Amino acid sequence: MKKKELELYVHIPFCARKCEYCDFLSFSCSDGAKVSYTDALIREIDSFPDADHYRVISAFFGGGTPSLLESHSMRMIMNEIKSRFCFSDKAEITLEANPGTLTAEKLEAYRRMGFNRISIGCQSLSDVELRRLGRIHTAEEFHESFSLARNAGFDNINVDLMSALPGQTYGDWERNLRETARLAPEHISAYSLILEEGTPFYEKQADLDLPDEETERLMYEKTHDILEEYGYHQYEISNYAKEGYECRHNIGYWKRVPYQGFGLGASSLLNEERFTNTSDWKEYLSDSDKPDIIRKNPEKLERKDQIEEYMILGLRMNQGVSERDFLERFRCSPGDIYHDVIEKYVNTGFMQRIDGHISLTRKGISVSNIIMADFV
Numbered sequence: 001m002k003k004k005e006l007e008l009y010v011h012i013p014f015c016a017r018k019c020e021y022c023d024f025l026s027f028s029c030s031d032g033a034k035v036s037y038t039d040a041l042i043r044e045i046d047s048f049p050d051a052d053h054y055r056v057i058s059a060f061f062g063g064g065t066p067s068l069l070e071s072h073s074m075r076m077i078m079n080e081i082k083s084r085f086c087f088s089d090k091a092e093i094t095l096e097a098n099p100g101t102l103t104a105e106k107l108e109a110y111r112r113m114g115f116n117r118i119s120i121g122c123q124s125l126s127d128v129e130l131r132r133l134g135r136i137h138t139a140e141e142f143h144e145s146f147s148l149a150r151n152a153g154f155d156n157i158n159v160d161l162m163s164a165l166p167g168q169t170y171g172d173w174e175r176n177l178r179e180t181a182r183l184a185p186e187h188i189s190a191y192s193l194i195l196e197e198g199t200p201f202y203e204k205q206a207d208l209d210l211p212d213e214e215t216e217r218l219m220y221e222k223t224h225d226i227l228e229e230y231g232y233h234q235y236e237i238s239n240y241a242k243e244g245y246e247c248r249h250n251i252g253y254w255k256r257v258p259y260q261g262f263g264l265g266a267s268s269l270l271n272e273e274r275f276t277n278t279s280d281w282k283e284y285l286s287d288s289d290k291p292d293i294i295r296k297n298p299e300k301l302e303r304k305d306q307i308e309e310y311m312i313l314g315l316r317m318n319q320g321v322s323e324r325d326f327l328e329r330f331r332c333s334p335g336d337i338y339h340d341v342i343e344k345y346v347n348t349g350f351m352q353r354i355d356g357h358i359s360l361t362r363k364g365i366s367v368s369n370i371i372m373a374d375f376v
């Protein structure tokens with residue numbers, strides 16, 4: 001039987017403290033609770049049906065702050081996954097980590113477990129900005145973590161940065177970008193701050209002194225040019241990489257490779273059905289090995305939903321949507337369904353057709369939300 005490609009996501013919901021802008025499912029908790037969660041996670045992985053039908057092409061441990069978990073707990077989770085699933089030779093296995101939570105011993109242990117990529121949540125290299133965000137670390141601690149990861153042998157490191165922060169000028173953003181690029185991580189994710197409902201930042205947004213729209217646009221547009229100077233190319237709206245280091249996990253997501261999420265509140269897309277694990281801590285701990293109970297809000301995706309998602313996610317990538325892949329999947333071409341929309345945007349310079357791919361131009365990327373809405 002030919003195995004199907006699968007991506008794995010493992011959610012570790014622990015953080016030392018909640019950042020001011022964060023609406024992720026994360027919280028601080030005791031060491032005992034972390035042990036109970038590790039047990040529950042292992043039971044969930046063990047109960048996954050049909051694991052032998054799949055070949056894992058990437059795994060991503062995200063959170064939260066996965067690097068807060070003790071190494072032996074992480075090892076138990078990883079051992080369980082490796083005993084249940086077959087991995088492809090070149091599988092990308094990423095651990096999300098925050099500065100201030102990494103040590104040489106931990107990083108050494110992660111390498112031995114099989115992690116081959118570290119994603120460091122830095123967000124800013126200014127202590128003033130980091131304090132405003134409520135981050136637990138300083139810029140110096142980020143530099144230390146980065147060096148520790150390199151010394152431990154990680155040759156594939158991502159750094160997360162965030163623009164349009166309270167009180168941030170264009171010059172501040174450029175300094176953050178250049179200082180990061182000089183360290184030469186293989187990958188940089190650069191997202192704009194979004195004010196999510198229910199966060200402290202959302203509540204006090206009137207007092208935040210956020211950059212105006214024009215400055216925010218300048219930050220976004222210049223990011224491409226600045227990072228290009230340091231050998232990065234933009235391969236997605238907010239992601240930049242050195243050649244060959246584009247994040248395979250993200251690309252799989254944008255190409256709609258099936259994925260299974262393990263852990264509290266983790267989402268999955270399997271057999272064209274989307275579902276999300278319970279976010280209820282007690283329910284997860286007691287029933288994590290009963291998929292029928294913990295999987296919530298199942299949604300079967302019809303062909304129309306699949307096509308819309310394929311276009312919208314595909315257009316996020318600079319490479320765009322492959323007309324041949326589209327034809328193989330849906331037995332029709334993008335033009336059969338979206339002829340008028342595609343022509344409109346190609347004729348006005350917002351989209352292009354190159355080598356059998358339909359993609360956004362740079363002009364199109366800056367208004368991508370408006371264009372993508374036309375594909376729904």
Ligand code: SF4
Pocket residue numbers: 014015017018019022023024026063064065098121
């Ligand atoms: S470290 Fe990340 S997940 Fe944790 S509170 Fe901050 S933004 Fe949220």
